[in-house]
Amino acid sequence: MAFILPEYRTPDFTAEPFKSAPAARFEAAPKAGVAPGDYHATSIYPEYFQVAPGDWRLPRESRMDCVVVLQSDGSLTVKEFRHIAAGELVAIGRRENCEDGIFVHSGAFGQPDTLSDKFAFRTQVSRETAFSADYDELYGLLDHERNHGFILWVLGPAVSFDRDARNAFTLLVRNGYVDGLLAGNALAAHDIEGALFNTALGQDLYTKRHVPLGHYKHLDAINRIRELGSIEAAIRIGMVSGGIMDAVTRAGVPYVLAGSIRDDGPLPEVIANVYAAQDRMRDLARRATTVIAMATQLHSIATGNMIPAYRVMPDDSVRPVYFYTVDMSEFAANKLADRGSLTARSILTNAQDFVVNLERGLLGK
Known part of the structure; x- marks a missing residue:
């Protein structure tokens, strides 16, 4: 069944309490x-x-x-x-x-279903929650958004640590399911490490075996890019081929790499000034109609703080903004709601498994 956006409920400004309200x-x-x-x-x-x-x-x-x-x-x-x-x-x-x-207007898109029973089991999202319906809804949403919205991804480095997940996300980029990317130095550094050495933090991307002097690999990757001056330059000359950064660069997908106090290097594209990074992140966040944040608690919360529950479209229609957070930790997933992102939906799973399942569900039809 095709995905249908919920209808926006415009307030009746001719009724009370609007009629008697003072000017702001x-x-x-x-x-x-x-x-x-x-x-x-x-x-x-x-x-x-x-x-x-x-x-x-x-x-x-x-x-x-x-x-x-x-x-x-x-x-x-x-x-x-x-x-x-x-x-x-x-x-x-x-x-x-x-x-x-x-x-x-907190009821703009209707209220969530409420339980008729005063007592019920499993009313909170946990690792025991069933997520099959969430995946099916997400497939429909992303197919809709590919043609009618702006899909913004917020990625932690875990997505680049696994061969199949890295390949799956690359396919999502190439097939139009990625319109913007927010991340930090680590995601790009380990993705480029994978392109250069087939490792992430010194582990083989598939077998997880440690390679000799593996602890140097991410530093060597950063150093090589710094010598060239940019990630784009490394892609242009063929030094970096395949993977997430290669895919988004070739597809012209805008991205922001926000710096951290713990960064190694960092890569040349990383924005060191936190407020400059926040402004650049918001430039993409204000365009987003669906956000998927995976395995990065701080970036997820930061993005959640920038995302309203609605978006006014160019034709002046108003639609909801969807926000999904994907993490293995219940604490990390629930933190978004604690920080005010009350409409965020959580899927508790391994980030690599999520990306692979999503790619198969969207492209393996």
């Missing part, structure tokens, strides 16, 4: 990077602001823990605190059901 208030930012005292902080949900009587406006792009700025043309922009300019008009008020001219 906006106050000037006292200085650059500082919001007025009673600022309104955004959530993951669609939020409407009454900028004039009867004129309720939805920001086209949002993310949690930011402020809403009223532009001179009447449009609304969601900004991180560090991007607030002195004197910009920032939305004021912390009541979310029209009392301050602000409405947080």
Whole structure:
């Protein structure tokens, strides 16, 4: 059965409490990077602001823990605190059901099914949860998104540690299921190590046998790329052939490698400045309609904080944004919800197995 996006429920602004709501208030930012005292902080949900009587406006792009700025043309922009300019008009008020001219639309796409029984087993996601239906739904979603959305992947290095997983993800790239990639130095370094030496952290990609002086391999890979000046240069001359970075580069898939305090090298493309990296990540996150984050807790949480529950499309329609987190650890998967990504769906499994199963389900039909 073909995947169908759920319908967006636009509020009835002619009914209460909208009819009696005051206009939203906006106050000037006292200085650059500082919001007025009673600022309104955004959530993951669609939020409407009454900028004039009867004129309720939805920001086209949002993310949690930011402020809403009223532009001179009447449009609304969601900004991180560090991007607030002195004197910009920032939305004021912390009541979310029209009392301050602000409405947080948490039921925009309907409410999840609720249990009729007050007592039931296995209501939380765990390693005992059945995920067959989740895979089937994901196959349909990704087939839809390949033609109508933007699929953003957030990858930890584990995906590059296994031959079959690495090959499977490469096939997903080549077949249009990858529109953007967020990762760190490790994913790219070990993927390139695999291309150069058929190892990851000194282990053979298939047999897992340690090779002689294997602990040098990822450093040798980084060093060779640094000598050439870029990953792209290594691909262009044929030094790096096959694997994830080769696939995304050849397909023109945009990627961001965000630096870490623990990085080796790092590779030339790694963005060392954390806020520059965050801005580049958000450039891709604001385009995403589906996100799949695998085996990288910090990158997953960071991306989750940038992803709202909705996306306003070019034709002004509003659709949900899907967020999947894949990890072996229940703690890591549930951490996203703890940090505010309440709509994230978890699949608890080995990241390599997930990629292989996904590729077979999508391409092995």
